[in-house]
Amino acid sequence: MVDFAKKIKNKEKKILTNPIEIYEALDRQTEKVGSLRPAQIRVLNEWFKKRLNDHDVILKLNTGAGKTLVGLLMLETKLHLKSYNDEPNYGIEIFLCNNRNLVFQTMRQAKQFGINVDTITPDNEIPIEVINGEKILVTSVQRFFNGKSIFEHSNELEIDTIVIDDAHRSAELIKQSCEIKITKKNNAQLYTDLFNLLSDGLESQGEGTFAELKNNSGGYDSSYLPVPYWTWIDKIKEITNLIADKIDTSELRFVWPIVKDHLEECDCIIAGSSIEIKSLKFPIEFYTKYVHAKQRVFMSATTASDSILISDLGINDKAVKEPLIDPNEKWSGEKMVIIPSLISDKYSRQQMVKNFGKAKIKKFGVTVLVPGYYKTGDWEKYGAVIGTTDKLQESLKKFDDGEFSSPLVLVNRYDGMDLADDKTRILILDSLPTTESLFDKYISDVIPNGAEVILRTAQKIEQGMGRSVRADTDYSIVIFIGSDLVRFVRNPRFQQYFSGQTLAQIKIGISTSNDAKSEYKESEKIDYNPLFDLMKQSINRNEDWKEYYKEQMERVDYSETLPKDLDFLVKKNKIMEMIVDPIVKIEKLTQRLQDFIDNYCSLSEEKGFYLQLLARATYNYSKSQSTKYQTAAYKKNHSLLLPNSINPVEKINPLIAAKRIDNIINQVKSYKNFENFMNAANEIFSSLSFGTKSKTFEMAIDELGKILGFETDRPDEFYKKGPDHLWAVKENLYYLIEDKSEDSESRDKINKAETGQMNNSVAWFKQNYPGSKYIPIMVIPTKYPDPAGGFNDDVRIMRKKSLNLLKNNFINFVKEFRTLDFSSLSNGQVLNFISVHQLEVDKFIMTYSEPYYK
Template identity: 25%
Template sequence: MAGFKLDLNKLSVGTDSNTASVPRDIFTALPGKLAKFQYPRDVQGQVWEEWYNRKDNSTNIIKMNTGSGKTAVGLIILKSCINDGVGPAVYVVPDSYLVEQVLEEALNLGIAVTQDEKSQKFLAGKEILVVNIHKVVNGRSVFGVGDEGSKIPIGSIIIDDAHACLSTIEEQFTLSIRRENPAYSDLFRIFESSMITQFSSKTLEIKSGDRNAYVRVPFWKWQDDINEITSILLRNKENSDLSFKWPLVKENLKSSQCIVSAGKIEISPHCIPIQMIPSLFNARRKIFMTATLVDESILASHFGITDDSLINPITPKAIGDIGDRMILMPQVIDPNITDLDIRNMCFEISKKVNVVVIVPSEHRKAFWLDVADEVLGKGNIHEGVQKLRNNHVGLVVLVNRYNGIDLPNSACRLLVIDGMPDVRRLVDKVTQSMLLGSQHTNDEIIQKIEQGMGRGVRSSDDYCAVLLLGKALTGAIFLGGSLDKFSPATKKQIALSESLVSQLPDTTLATIKSALEYCLSQDPDWVMASKSVLTNLEAAKRKGIDVDIVNRRKAYDLASRNMSHDAARILIEGAHADDIIYQGYLKEHAAEYINYYDKTEAQKMLKSASNDNYRVLKPLTGVQYLKLEGAALEQAKQCCNYYKYNFPTSNHLVVYINALLEKLIFMEETSNVFEDAIENVAKIIGFNSHRPENDTGKGPDDLWSLGDGEYLVIECKNGASSPKINKHDCNQLNGSGEWFIEKYDHTSRFTPLIIHPSTKIEHAASLRETSRVMTVNDLDKFKTSVSSFINSICSANKMHDESFIRERLIAHNLRAQNIVRNYTTAFSRN
């Protein structure tokens, strides 16, 4: 047989990986995959099968746990699409770091991929393009923008970690016009008078350069002057802060909102007009993959999805394959444990294992610098993560990075989520403010926290302890129904951890550290218990999508097609009284659409909205100011009633007050949260209070009724950094005093109070002689008294004992007559 040559091409062969359509068949037939991919996991097979049954749907949503082989699932699905002739195929991830991970996974599977959108093999449907979301969605996208059409057509596209892509998409569709841009002053000139009618003091603060103040432009002013606004933006579109985003936003200015601050003017559409990227919008098969998205409804606002895929995501039958996590909230276990205590404990643990801390801001990063071995940001994130994977580094801090980072196995054994996730855009700050007290406010926070907690466990064999730190954060999670918003697996792990805590002999930090060791040392009994609670865990039964978000998307799409009457109707019919604050928010949104065709009716709707939610825009006719009457009840009784209706247990009250007091800090860009906390701390100690300027556009930041005709007129300048109280701030406090005199009769007496780091006023400034200042030290002293007061009544379980509360109010100097005397300082002129 020597020299005999067979023509193998003539052999009859079965389906191969380049011709098969069924995902499992493709996986089995891949010739170059590594040995670890010999068999697919059960969860992968289940998802492939379900997707294949629905593959011809224009949209599908896949939910899989982190570490369950999600990337391989996505690559095989796109390979199936290519084999079906539905190419070109694009795999999209949140950032460049994750691009490398997908490329590596494709290499291990033996699937052809590229990063070059000009690749002829990609365009011909022979390989998959792997890119980050910014490559696809930007004002100069190589895929084409707006009227350019689809410069690079897409047949099938996967958006992996879809929830992590949302912030990039939001940023690309948001114009941020800096004060240095000539457009800023031209736009401010147009908006100024209407802003003053809404928030006169804040508008003056913006003019004076106060970085804490921001004001929303009323929608009627925006609509009336849209042509002049557009002309100003056109004249300046080549400016660096407009040039890359202008093509995405220019056709959607009419249905946008505008917020003005001292540093910038921000313009953003109510929903993302994703049709401005035609290749993405028109892709025949769109697959959104997510690990931790609690509610897929947000895909409606950002990707325009309103079909049945929202309510029928593809999930494996079992979802308990996420690995071992012990999740503890030390400051709920013992509210007296401080952040410093926990930091020191984490530092000790970091000497043996890698500890990763996720902080929300640069400000909070500073708290960890003394004990941090590494701080990772945009410039060094890839290198830092690789170092964690390969070595023992110690304690590593990540700034505002809740997604897109994989820290498997020894890369992270203790993960700390420190503080409330921050919102950056002004439009998000405005929305957050409008929805204070609504059940919707915590949804995004819970989503980010769950994303963050997923960083440290990347497979079913992995393990990681998790600490939730910060009294504001733990308060947001522990109070209300927030715990129920976590995924089923996370809820089970939290419940198991709480069960462990219930057996602790005490609540000292040393004991909590000992409890952590059960997870960190992988104690066999703990591992068995941890795995057992996840066994046969199934996806939660659908509670239904957030219809409000979907309705807002539908309304936005209708208004964009000049069908404003139908847009308003959808929102009005969707408004519901079980959440009155959100109902007011939706009514204001409806009023904006009504204003396109009936300005009078729009103002009527806005008036109704302001009755539901006093933080919405004020109607042109004004909102009648309702006096804050003196306490009808004795202070202790008022406390009792407030606790009874708001806190089911004393622990709830302790956690709440700790979270509330943590918001009372002197820091820039926290004015809204601070003013809200000042309002609520008054109620905790038995006083009536509200925020007149926020409620009606005029008056002080906060007003307290101390009883017997005595009031505190309060201006909050907790973000001030000047060495003296400037003339503008003095005039504002004096003006609030005049407002009080106008609104209240001669039997009412008031003390003007400014919260400011300095007691000295500028030479040219003046204040009423009765004016007082609450300084940093005064505020700290007040917070200590409030905290001690609450702890005293809760530790004695006397929340509903009027006599006991009265005694403690006296003991902690929190009676009406004590507030000015004990917690404020006289101002000085020198």
């Protein structure tokens, strides 16, 4: 064997430390990987020369620009630097992926690049080559972030640099690692024990919902109640003992070490089949190795807003303000956004679902993103494939193999799915994204227009839009359906929360959709030509469309990178740190929180939310002062916790006929123009269907009542007692309405808890409105009470057929205003519209309801 070492003239071995030079020297598989791209070179040079010692770095590159290689090269550079400085024990280098499949994929890519990597052994140990600084460790977020992590149990182990792929998705996984979720399915006894222990506090926050939870009659965790903090704190010892007795179960084993000493600083929400317990502030400090890593690199898409990572991952605001970017990189790929309802109001969600659900397209894939399973029923009815756990992999494999036919419907998969090129040429976002966890639902329900809620919703929309375009040369049509989604993307206030690239695409979509409106031809049949003609210009690669898109996207100012509401989130994070600090000075916290509310909360609902946090923080110091804060919070936002000290019922006045007409005219005028009015009506229409989430359905019923001119109230929401809705419809007559919107259309009985709930609502009405007349109405798919229960009154039932009739008559009533001047509406016109569409009070009950079966 030839000894080449003897033939080397320069015996001194040079250790490369520049990432560009390191890459050029790697033993790459040249047939699979080539040279570094210009964008990669620019960000690596910037990092090496100026950001090498920064604690936090956010790396932002367009999808498909090669972030994985950049992250691996950063870690490889750190290995070289340790060798160059003779510091082998300076700490290990780690690359974290979202799941096991991505771990294996990253390791395969690293091998192609010639980068030495390894992963945790089957014996749950870190390979010695990683510890010795010879290899990079590639593992999953779940293996690193859990209460029994091997990284936290090694005192000697230090981390030099940690790279986290897809930081926003990783943040969600990391937060889940710190939250307790107890399910009836896996922990029935613990669920029952906690429910019983906390039941007095729960019932005070909603008697009807409590009855649903107690009898497990509220559907799929749609009904929930927050445990009042005063109940939680007062019973914390009993709570701790109950949970500690079950810590060996799968749901508690890996999270208990994180929260066991901080349960008092947690909130709790209970639903029909699960309980969630979550710290007021995400306890990232438990992960000391992560916190004290010498450098943390977070990889993020250019369209993502990174400011929420301040609270989610404890990133410093400097990294958010100054991300590592390629200054020459602008937009990536082509997205033709289309909003069908802007072309014609006949292009409703229902028509789009019917049209695309039945489509059999062989040349490419059609993918639909829906927020939850409650939106899949009509898609499935028309032939779409629902991506349930058992069907998803099979469907994705067909896409990979180029086998296309029926649309694929993905449920709440706004991130983590790459469906590039022909896998998805038509992407449909159906309705506004919603949240998964009970806590996220609660926040969305109590402050639906809060800055952080809007920011996270905008981020989900952007993530969803990115599923189908994964490279510069990729293209896709992105269709928005569902009036709630359309209203969101068109709202000027909400548009501020989108990235410049995404907002430009949305504005192009609004403009082109409006342009196509003039091509629509009114007839008995729906004219789909304007929509299809527009879509063909993308699918057939029309050169004028491509040039127009490029021209518009190049006008965007990509130099503006400062995230929206960054200062708000920084200040909020500091406030939350004070709230969970056991030795905080309450006077200082009170002043800081009040300043925060005054300077950063413009909405009454948001001010109330933070006042409730102040009330909670004050509880252990002064219960009377806490009650004052909670009362003030509740007065600003009736969706918050109801304090025990007040009786908040504010009666609504009886309605006279003339006042109803005035109410309708004022309500119509509040929308400014017919387009806004029609969008609001369409949102109500689409929300009033069985299978819709209760909060959404209840808001729609309330808005329906207002547009119909009635005086409305939501006693169960605002006062935690009474019916879901109370409508004053004429002098001394009220409708008491209970909604059961999430129930299956195929159910055959009204259960005992539901009849009891209606009876309790009637009793509440009699107590608070003595002498007034009432008609109780239950919106539910069946009219047959369970023999075990029964109504005390002649309750009217609104089933699917009656509900649909009301919806259709309502939408036709709204359409009457299409050509009218909103500033000069007359009483006579409105009275005529009410009569034509069967919306008179005297006919309402007989037209839209029926007696229950006796």
